[in-house]
Amino acid sequence: MTCLSIQGEKFFVSEFGAYSNDNIDDTQSIQSAIDKGINYGSGSIIIFGHGTYNLSSTISITNASNLTIIGQGISETLLVGTTRMFIFFAQYCDGLKIASLSIDFDPYPFTAGYVVNATNTYLDIRVQPPHRADIDQRVLGLIRYDPIEMRPAFGPNTYNFYQVPPNYADTSLIRTNILRIPLASLTGLNIGDAVVAVYDIAVHAIYIHDSIDVTIQTINVHSSWGMVLIANRVRRLTVSDYHVTPMNGRWLSANSDCMHFMDTREYISLSDSKCQMQGDDGLNVLTPYVIVTDIINSSTIIIQAFNWTDPLNIEDGTQLEFASSKQPFTAYTRGKIASSTVYTSTSRLFMFTTSINVSIGDLAYVGDTPSLTIRNFTVERNRARGVLLETRNVTISQSIFNKTSGPAILFQPSLYWHEGPPGRNITLTENLYINCNEGIGQQEGFITILPDPTQLIPVITDIRIESSTFYFGNFSRGLIQATNANNIYITGNYIATNTSTPLITICNSRNITANNNTVIDLKAKIDQYYTFDTTDPCHVNLSSLIDLPPSAFNSSFPPPVILT
Structure with a gap:
């Protein structure tokens, strides 16, 4: 109560x-x-x-x-x-x-069942109760499912398929409890596969x-x-x-x-x-990026949104940060909005309280990001990440990430989605991570730092990972993926893995240190706790101050966080 x-x-x-x-x-x-x-x-x-x-x-x-x-x-x-x-x-x-x-x-926004017939134009599924054989629905996506684990399929069976549904082709009932789903193209699903069919998002x-x-x-x-x-x-x-x-x-x-x-x-x-x-995702925190399209004078510019105009509805008194297109995740100046007016159907004219020195093509975003405090939060058995964070001043504590398909925690400012800003001042403490990063959206770590696109300099900074428990699943990859990261400190964690591959992957990062962690390898011995990603644009010589010796992972304390 x-x-x-x-x-x-x-x-x-x-x-x-x-x-x-x-x-x-x-x-x-x-x-x-x-x-x-x-x-x-x-x-x-x-x-x-x-x-x-x-x-x-x-x-x-x-x-x-x-x-x-x-x-x-x-x-x-x-x-x-x-x-x-x-x-x-x-x-x-x-x-x-x-x-x-x-x-x-009611009706449900999805249905689910087992594939009984598959062609390049339709998929027939035997609907599994309590789901229903909904007719006249347009299927937007299909997710291969594991009905034993009760989560989206993982490991080698990972698969999802999204489509623009064929025009004038909706679901229909061809036999009792057999639903026909029209397809825009051939999928990778086979007879016997368990699937969830999504109608809308x-x-x-x-x-x-x-x-x-x-x-x-x-x-x-x-x-x-x-x-x-x-x-x-x-x-x-x-x-x-x-x-x-x-x-x-x-x-x-x-x-x-x-x-x-x-x-x-x-x-x-x-x-x-x-x-x-x-x-x-369990949680997604972000600020949309917009773009400078014209400069009227030193304190007046025109800004345009990418996919929709709503991000331009920014109130007066708000601070905008600006980054160049060549270094999109590194802000170089700020300006406070004095007033704004609609300019065209997709753009807005902004006047600032002082002069700002920006260029056409620069990205802009609201710099007044919130503090984010998460405590006693559980994300489990979902299709993507536990949390996707494109924000600053984050504390996540006493939380559980259980069988997330992608990373438990992903820091990823993205030009593809026009979202940011890059994270900084982050504390991840006393959390429990179980069999994460085994399916759709898989990256190289339970905790993944991965700007999109990858930069040549660190852009996500000050992350502390401490006093937490990590259990690797059979298909989990890595503990931490550190791409464009600066100042990561790893301490007091218990890590139970089942592979001899390095725990930490590094790309164009600086100042990564660890001490007093316990690693239990259930199948093999880890000789090297980190490795450098050399896939372009990652370069070994762009990473420095990496202090991850074996002694930082040879403590013997029990798990600091247990599932009760």
Whole structure:
């Protein structure tokens, strides 16, 4: 039971005609209750009762002040979306709390089963209950699955396939419980393979943007058509007792990220939460990159977004950092926005408080990155990384990364995705890593530092990895991949591996040191604890101050973190 202390005018959704367990659409009644609470003023509380509420369209929350939306508990109040939709879409709120309820969708955003026939134009699968043979759906992706481990396939069986579905070709039922999935091209799937078929990744369960003081507390999400929780330009974000877990034996929870936080400000606090069996990352924290396209004068420039215009909605007073296209992850100057106006449909004119010396083609991004504190967070059996971090001032402690397909933790500013900035000031302490980095998205380390593209100089700096326990799976690669890293310190860790290959791969990095670590090799003896990656553009002579002697890994203490 979670007890929340709340005060304010109360609005019960039942008073507006939303009754649980009657199998009647409650959307308009719930929307009316929320609108009434917002219009009443600051401190309103919207209260759900026990049972299931059906939603056919999105609940909108706009310009709310200190609004609380609360159910009776995650096992007591359930909101079910009956179509492809957002559950909550919130914007321009100051003080918003969503708490003590669960979310699911019916029909499900995916199906799953076993391949019984495969051609270059379609795939037939025998649907495995509780999944359903959904007709008239367009399949966006297929993920090979391991029904024994209950996670996306790993090792030599790793595979996923994404497509632009063929036009006018939707799923159809060809025999009882046999679903035909149209394909744009031949896949690598064979008869007998277990697969999950994903219908969409573009519509999310909870989307909150341009808001202040947002709290997500005691929420359980069982499925989502895309990501589960997105926060975009939220100032001060707190997430606690938040869970994304599949229900009733389903093979997937969300089709994409469990959490995706863009251009968040001041702080993100994440605690006591779990992301399980989702179709992408557990957590992704980033700031979008935009590009300078014209210079009007010394303090006025035009900036254009890459794939969508939303990243240009930057408020006055924000600090932008600038990097050249030749060194995209190394900021060389900053400027504070005085004002901005729309210039074209894809660009915006920005005026700064002082002169800035930038060039056409330079990249720009918001420099006011948040501190990120993660405690008691679990990511397990998902399709991609545990956490993908393109931010600064990070502390991750007392958390579990269990059977993540890619690295447990990935630091990767990316020009491909136009995301950053590079990380710095990072502490990873008292965490437990189990059989990570064995499947889709695999890199060279449980903890991977890998800018995209690789640079000739270090760009990610000050990482401390301490007092943690690492258990290698049969297909895990390496402990740490250090590409373009500076100042990594490894101490007090217990590492149980099953291979004689080096634990640490180094590319164009500096100042990597270790001491007082225990290494237990279950099959062979490690002679060299690190190796240099010489694949272009990695060069041995661009790395220096590497202090990783065998003595730094020959302690004999027990695991500092154990699974209880």
